[in-house]
Amino acid sequence: MAIVVQSIDIDAPVQSCFDVICDFENYPKFLDGMKKVKVLKQTKDKASVEFTLDLFKRITYTLDMKMDGPVSVTWTLSNADLMKKNEGAWTLTKKSAKKTKAEYKIDIDFTIWVPGPIADFLVNSSVPATLESFKKEIEKRK
DSSP states (O other): OOOEEEEEEESSOHHHHHHHHTOGGGHHHHSTTEEEEEEEEEOSSEEEEEEEEESSSEEEEEEEEEEETTTEEEEEEEEESSEEEEEEEEEEEEEETTEEEEEEEEEEEESSOOOHHHHHHIIIIIHHHHHHHHHHHHHHHO
């Protein structure tokens, strides 16, 4: 798959956005398809997080997260059953005291062939839906 980069404006301060993005274990409460999240190891600026997601099939993968609070979260794939690549980032930019531009970048590749319609869904539906889900959760919590 190609690298996907999309952004969304969120009516919340940068720190509020960062806090929700780093609240990995609560992802299943607001992200469709996210079944389980387990933080395997975490420090102030790094985490190893295992995700179980229903995408086109149930997949489990572990990401090494780097948190540069409160402006960015980046990740790389450390273990997966059906992915060979999952790299990405959240970049948070202050637009005003109570408004943040959140940019989401992801580059995923699977170990199996993914049909064109599924790949298109991942790019054209899944990423915008993810951004909207984060926006809604952040604005609810702020």
